[in-house]
Amino acid sequence: xxxxxxxxxxxxxxxxxxxxxxxxxxxxxxxxxxxxxxxxxxxxxxxxxxxxxxxxxxxxxxxxxxxxxxxxxxxxxxxxxxxxxxxxxxxxxxxxxxxxxxxxxxxxxxxxxxxxxxxxxxxxxxxxxxxxxxxxxxxxxxxxxxxxxxxxxxxxxxxxxxxxxxxxxxxxxxxxxxxxxxxxxxxxxxxxxxxxxxxxxxxxxxxxxxxxxxxxxxxxxxxxxxxxxxxxxxxxxxxxxxxxxxxxxxxxxxxxxxxxxxxxxxxxxxxxxxxxxx
Amino acid sequence: xxxxxxxxxxxxxxxxxxxxxxxxxxxxxxxxxxxxxxxxxxxxxxxxxxxxxxxxxxxxxxxxxxxxxxxxxxxxxxxxxxxxxxxxxxxxxxxxxxxxxxxxxxxxxxxxxxxxxxxxxxxxxxxxxxxxxxxxxxxxxxxxxxxxxxxxxxxxxxxxxxxxxxxxxxxxxxxxxxxxxxxxxxxxxxxxxxxxxxxxxxxxxxxxxxxxxxxxxxxx
Numbered sequence: 001x002x003x004x005x006x007x008x009x010x011x012x013x014x015x016x017x018x019x020x021x022x023x024x025x026x027x028x029x030x031x032x033x034x035x036x037x038x039x040x041x042x043x044x045x046x047x048x049x050x051x052x053x054x055x056x057x058x059x060x061x062x063x064x065x066x067x068x069x070x071x072x073x074x075x076x077x078x079x080x081x082x083x084x085x086x087x088x089x090x091x092x093x094x095x096x097x098x099x100x101x102x103x104x105x106x107x108x109x110x111x112x113x114x115x116x117x118x119x120x121x122x123x124x125x126x127x128x129x130x131x132x133x134x135x136x137x138x139x140x141x142x143x144x145x146x147x148x149x150x151x152x153x154x155x156x157x158x159x160x161x162x163x164x165x166x167x168x169x170x171x172x173x174x175x176x177x178x179x180x181x182x183x184x185x186x187x188x189x190x191x192x193x194x195x196x197x198x199x200x201x202x203x204x205x206x207x208x209x210x211x212x213x214x215x216x217x218x219x220x221x222x223x224x225x226x227x228x229x230x231x232x233x234x235x236x237x238x239x240x241x242x243x244x245x246x247x248x249x250x251x252x253x254x255x256x257x258x259x260x261x262x263x264x265x266x267x268x269x270x271x272x273x274x275x276x277x278x
Numbered sequence: 279x280x281x282x283x284x285x286x287x288x289x290x291x292x293x294x295x296x297x298x299x300x301x302x303x304x305x306x307x308x309x310x311x312x313x314x315x316x317x318x319x320x321x322x323x324x325x326x327x328x329x330x331x332x333x334x335x336x337x338x339x340x341x342x343x344x345x346x347x348x349x350x351x352x353x354x355x356x357x358x359x360x361x362x363x364x365x366x367x368x369x370x371x372x373x374x375x376x377x378x379x380x381x382x383x384x385x386x387x388x389x390x391x392x393x394x395x396x397x398x399x400x401x402x403x404x405x406x407x408x409x410x411x412x413x414x415x416x417x418x419x420x421x422x423x424x425x426x427x428x429x430x431x432x433x434x435x436x437x438x439x440x441x442x443x444x445x446x447x448x449x450x451x452x453x454x455x456x457x458x459x460x461x462x463x464x465x466x467x468x469x470x471x472x473x474x475x476x477x478x479x480x481x482x483x484x485x486x487x488x489x490x491x492x493x494x495x496x497x498x
Contacts, residue, residue, distance in 0.1 A: 102457050109460065112469030168437040172430035185421045186470035188437065192444035193460040193471070200452060211363060212449040213370070213442060237377055238435060245376040254369035258377075259438040 060174050066126035068170050069117055071265060072184065075166055076113040077131045078272060079159050083107030085136065086156075089146050099201065106156075106194045113187055120180065138274035141224055150207045153198060158225045160195035161214065162263070162271055164188060165228070169262030192260070213257040227271050231261045320490035321387050327429050329496045332387045333476050334436065335378035336491060337419055340483055341412050342371040343392045348409070353402045360453065364409075367446050374439055391488040406454050413447035414464055414472065415482055416440075421473035426497040444471070 086093055087100075087107055094100045118128040136145050136155065145151050167188035174181050196212035199220075203210055208220030217233040219225050235242050235255040242255035250258075263271075323332040345368035352361050379386050398404035420440035427433045448459035464472050476496050484491070 098457050102459075105457065105460060109465060109469035112467065116468040116470070164441050168434070168441065171424070171437050172434045175427065175430040175433050176425070178425055181425050182421060182473050183470060185424045185437070185440070186473055189417050189421055189440055189444040189471040190460055190465055190469060192441035193448040193465075196445040196448035197452060197459040200449065211366065213366070213445045237438070238381055238431070240377055240380045242373050242377060245373060246380060248372050248376050250369055250373045250376075254366060255373060257366065258370040258373035258442055260441040261438060262434065 060177055062125060065174055065177060065180060066121060066124060068174055068184070069121045069124070069180070070126065070129045071170065071268075072167065072187070073114065073117040073121065073128055074132065075163055075268070075272065076110055076117060076187075078134060078275060079163060080107065080110035080114045081131070081134055082136055082155070082159060083110055085146060086152055093146060093149060093152055095149070102197055102201065103156075106160075106197070109190055109194070113190075116183070116187075120183065124180070133277040134275055135277050136275060141274065150202075150205070153202050153205070153207055154221045154225070157195065157198045157202060157208075157210075158219070158221065158228050160191055160198055161219075162228045162268060163191040164195055164260060165263040166265075166268045167191065168260060169264055169268070171262075211257070214260065215253050216256050227267070228263075231263070232256060234259065234261055320492035321390070322492045323387060323496055324385065325495040326497060327427055327432050328382065328385050329493075330423050330426055330476075331378060331382055331432065332385070333423065333480075333493065333496060334420070334439070335375065335382060335386060336390060336487075337416055337479070337483065338371055338375040338378055339390050340392060340486060341416060342368070342375040344394065344397075344408065344412060344486075345371050347394060347397075347399055348405055351399050353405045354400050355402060363449060367409075367449075370442055370446070388489075390491075392486055393488050394486060396485070406450055409450045410447065410454060411482075413443055413450055415474070415479060416443040417447055417464075418472040418474040419476070419479040421471060422475050422479070424473075426476075 210220035451458040
C-alpha cells in the first residue's frame with residue numbers, strides 16, 4: 001500500500017520528462033567524452049556550459065539550481081573558514097599527529113568545495129555569493145571554540161552533520177540535474193565521511209558518547225545544537241515502519257541510524273544564522 | 279495487486295510517450311526484453327525508477343548478507359567496540375534491504391544468492407578489506423544513480439541511505455588505517471566523492487553474486 005502512494009507520486013511526473021531526459025543524456029554523453037580529455041581541474045566550466053545547454057528550456061530551472069549551489073557555497077564558506085581558523089591555532093588547539101592530519105584533510109576538502117562551487121556557479125551563468133563574515137563563537141555560545149579542543153570538535157560535528165542534512169534536504173529540487181546533481185551528491189557523501197570521522201574523534205577523546213552514525217536525535221553535545229539533530233529520530237520511511245521490518249530484528253535505534261534525514265533551507269539558515277555576522 | 283500497480287506504472291510511462299514515434303519502438307523493445315526474461319536471461323532489475331530501486335535493493339542484499347556472516351562468525355581478535363559497530367552496520371543494511379523489499383513489493387526482484395568464498399571471515403584484514411570495498415562501492419553506486427532517478431521523493435530516499443553508507447565507509451576505512459576515511463583514493467582534488475554508473479558497479483559486485491543480474495533495462 002505504501003508503494004501505491006509512491007506510484008501516485010510517479011504518475012504526477014510531467015509526461016514530457018522522458019523526452020527531456022533523453023536530450024540531457026545525449027548532452028551528458030558528449031560531455032563524458034570531453035571530460036576525459038580536459039582533466040578534472042577544468043571540469044566545472046564544462047559542467048556549467050553543458051548544463052546551460054541542457055536546461056535552457058526544460059528541467060529544473062537555472063534559478064533553482066543556482067539558488068541551491070549558492071546555498072551550498074555559503075555552507076562550504078562556513079566550514080572552510082572554521083577549519084582554516086582552527087588549523088591556524090596549531091597544536092594549541094588540535095593535537096599533532098592523526099588529529100591534526102584529519103582536520104587538515106577535512107579543511108582541504110571544504111576549501112576545495114568552495115572553489116568547485118564558485119567555478120560551477122560562474123560557469124552555469126550565475127554569480128557566486130560573497131563569503132559572509134563569521135562568528136564561530138555564535139555570539140558567545142561557543143566562546144572557547146578555538147581554544148578548547150572539545151568545543152572545536154563539537155562545533156565541527158554539528159557543522160558536518162548539518163551539512164549532510166542540508167545537501168540532502170535540497171537534492172530533490174534538482175532532480176534530473178545531470179552532472180551538477182552528481183557533483184552535489186559527491187560533496188554530500190564526503191561531508192558524511194567527515195561527520196563519521198569527527199564523531200569517532202569525539203568518542204575516542206571521551207568528548208561525547210556518539211557513534212559514526214546518528215542514533216535517534218542524540219547529538220552527544222547538548223541542547224545548544226539540538227536543532228541540528230531534531231528530526232533524525234524518524235523511524236518510518238515512505239510510510240514503511242523500519243522497526244522490526246518484515247520480521248527482522250531492527251531496533252528503534254538501528255531504524256533511526258539507518259536513514260539520515262534532510263533539513264529544509266529555513267531550518268539550516270536558522271541553525272547557521274548565529275554563526276553569520278553579515 | 280502491487281504487481282498490477284507496477285504494470286500500470288509501465289503503461290503510464292509508455293502513454294506519456296505515446297505522442298512520440300519512439301514510444302511505439304520502446305514498447306516493442308520492451309516486449310522483446312520480456313521475452314528475454316522468459317528465457318532466463320538473469321534477474322531483470324526492470325526499467326525506470328523501479329529499475330534503479332531494484333538495483334539498490336540488489337546492492338543492499340549483498341551488503342546485508344555479508345555483514346550477517348560477519349556478525350555470525352566475528353573475525354579473530356575482534357574488539358567489543360568493533361563487534362558492536364559492525365553489528366550496527368549489519369542492522370542498517372538489513373533495514374535498507376527490507377525497506378526496498380517492502381517499497382517495491384510485487385515489483386521487487388527475488389532474493390539473490392551470493393558467493394563469499396573469496397573472503398576469510400576469520401581474518402580481520404580480509405573482512406575489513408571486503409567491507410571497505412562494499413561500502414565505497416555502495417556510496418559510488420548511489421551517487422552515480424542519483425541523476426538517473428526521475429521521482430524527487432526517490433532521490434531524497436537514496437540520499438537518506440547514501441550518507442549512512444558513507445558513514446560506514448569512513449568507519450571501516452578508519453579501522454583499517456586511521457585517517458583514511460576520505461583519502462584520495464575515493465575523494466578527488468575538487469573534494470568530490472566517487473560516483474559509478476550501474477554497469478560499472480554491477481561488474482564489481484558480480485564477483486560476489488551467484489545470481490545473474492540483467493541490468494539492460496536500467497536508465498543510462
